[in-house]
Amino acid sequence: MNKMSMKWLLLLQLLQLTCYFSSGNCGKVLVWPVEFSHWMNMKTILDELVMRGHEVTVLQSSASTLIDPNKPLAMKFETFPVSLTKDDFQTLAKILIETWMLAVKDFFWIHLSTIQSLFDEFSDIGMKICSEVVSNKKLMTKLQESRFDVVLADAVGPCGELLAEILKVPLVYSLYFSPGYLVEKRSARLSFPPSYVPVMLSELSDHMTFMERVKNMIYVLYFDYWFQLYDEKKWNQFYSEVVGRPTTMAELMGKAEMWLIRNYWDFSFPRPRLPNVEFVGGLHCKPAKPLPKVLWRYDGKKPDALGPNTWLFKWIPQNDLLGHPKTKAFITHGGSNGIYEAIYHGIPMVGLPLFADQPHNIVHMTAKGAAIRLDLETMSTEDLLNALKEVINNPFYKENIMRLSAIQHDQPMKPLDRAIFWIEFVMRHKGAKHLRPASHNLTWFQYHSLDVIGFLLACVTTVVFVITKCCLFCCRKFASIGKKRKRD
């Protein structure tokens, strides 16, 4: 570690000490993260928490790829051993990405069934890692003794809610989306009216024709009644065994005090929200730092035909590149982090989505007039050139992305500050119960008032039946009196 890094670390430790001995408002945060781009986003929050003097401990498995050895990190990493190696993990991730990228080209239902099997596989690995954490007595005792104030977890990676339950610590989630919005629906109790909220992965916008609404409804029904994000039966059994009472994954996840959704209305279409759901999309964006004059990200052997004015780098800071005054357009695979950086800096896009949420993200940008979408498989060089020329020269795209950029910049409070506020709020008040809708105490049957509707229908039917019977009885009575009189 060099001198600068040492100074930096000392400064941060001093900050934490000051915080502890003065205001007493600083807390201890346990983090259960998800790898890759999820981690990049989470790290922004953690860096800010550290800057504000909180003590941050990240739980990571020995197979994790989170730590960048070139950068000093002021947060602690608590590494626990797992039977998986780093290589195993990276191979698995590679297979996931490659399979999904191939599946995207398939017919939608085949695509979804492929995702289903991928999720099943990752669900098993996730459970393995999770069981290795909670059965690690030494680690769990250490975590218990650390007396954390909050568990911060990514809601797409299970186990965070189990740790929060065992440690009896309030839970805060970070989440971009879950397929079919299943987690958001079942655990956050958010509603997604199928008439104007397109299901994630459906590639529809919020303005749908009748047939698009039919399509969206079919997707909703498919996800709600067929798709399984994790093998729920297995997870529910596992969680019940660990907790020592019958419970479900959805129940433990539903205990989250606050949901920090990594989206906002510059990117997403407006839809219902709840008091304990905060939209903090773009929290990782920041003003750009200066760049060297010419550069190129490339990891392999230097091509022979490369001109002398092109520099190759293993990794370049995308945010600084997008914020460079000469950047005119962004060719993107459509990851949400990258799109947010383009929105922040007002750069129109050409989208070449590969897999996962990327096609859906690009649909959002094309619907808002800030991007052109191309198909990586079928496009020609000319297609790409034309698309680039169009987004650069047609003011329509620049105007729209600048409008989105204005929305991102013109908020009552910066998204990162809002995220930090609510994490600190949960630490200060040991939760945020006042934001929790009472719907969490209802079964889905009660939530949709099906029992009440059934009861009222039964009442109405009974009343109608009794009245009809009475009328018939009276009619018969009168008829029989009439007949009797006639006979008499």
Added chain:
Amino acid sequence: MNKMSMKWLLLLQLLQLTCYFSSGNCGKVLVWPVEFSHWMNMKTILDELVMRGHEVTVLQSSASTLIDPNKPLAMKFETFPVSLTKDDFQTLAKILIETWMLAVKDFFWIHLSTIQSLFDEFSDIGMKICSEVVSNKKLMTKLQESRFDVVLADAVGPCGELLAEILKVPLVYSLYFSPGYLVEKRSARLSFPPSYVPVMLSELSDHMTFMERVKNMIYVLYFDYWFQLYDEKKWNQFYSEVVGRPTTMAELMGKAEMWLIRNYWDFSFPRPRLPNVEFVGGLHCKPAKPLPKVLWRYDGKKPDALGPNTWLFKWIPQNDLLGHPKTKAFITHGGSNGIYEAIYHGIPMVGLPLFADQPHNIVHMTAKGAAIRLDLETMSTEDLLNALKEVINNPFYKENIMRLSAIQHDQPMKPLDRAIFWIEFVMRHKGAKHLRPASHNLTWFQYHSLDVIGFLLACVTTVVFVITKCCLFCCRKFASIGKKRKRD
């Protein structure tokens, strides 16, 4: 006007001038207010807008009671003549209050039908005033020429949306509630799931038993399909005539860019919200100013039995009184402004609700353990004394109100600042279209996906019918072949 007031006015005018010639961010606000306590709340927003250099013009009828002649106001008042006098208006308001106070004691359905007739009466007066504004050519020309940046209106007093439509100016609403949440449902497109959101005026909490949920559902059905806030047919016709094309009141109200709801989760039970709905309850609360030592608000003849240590005042500043360090409890009729002041200063309450939303407000406070409710008609002196002793001496009430107070004070941004932010946002961007859900473009039939469900059911029925027919056809075919073979 005294010297101080003159200085104050000059200072504010200077502020406006500075604002116009420097940042250019200041705008022109046209206000369509509602009288009495609604005005007190609205005035807080307007004072702040004026303080920030905006030019505020309040439209008021000649029958209005808004202006307090003893106080200098830096906002403009544009007074238009109406055929009603101030006395007429006050008599009508008195009748409304007295009739409603009597109706509260009736059986719920009689109570509601009384409210219905009161609303019908006020609807007619409202339409009279509204038609006198929009047909006042001189006034309308003046307003047109003023080129306002935003219309700020109270959503329970109709006409603001019509003015915004005629003047082609974006609209922002302030609203506490409408009976049955009808305005919120039809014009803001907010959803109120009957399973956990008690209907306003129902006096239920968010944790309901089965029979309470049945009761709530019946109220919802009553309000949705029977109750009329205004005579909608008349208003729709009137608005269509003025606008010159077929329109409805709900449609024009639905154009609002932002809804500022005067409620928050310290007072209200958590429920679904939308991106263009901001909860700013308690925006009028502020730290208390010092008070004289003993005081009493009383408007009539001084009672003979009055002790020498009691001072009588025509009016006392409730907020300063509640914020006095010696204040231990608050006997309140349960108006939302007063309850918010008690929450802000952490004073437990004894509630004696009289009419309108007051019983419902007190139910919120009793459910949150911050108040005891009594019945003004039936209570004895001892009841009041016991209730007071209980809220003062039992730490349960103080702890709960202090918890609510902490929630009110511990927000990412003060409610008044948030309200002002969004009004200024609408002025800066000429609207807030990015927050508007696409549900506004759907009929209620489409919104609930009834057309899609119908279509899918029809498809399923057709498929089942065709398959059954085919099966029957095949069966018959086989049967006839069998018979034929037997015969052969």
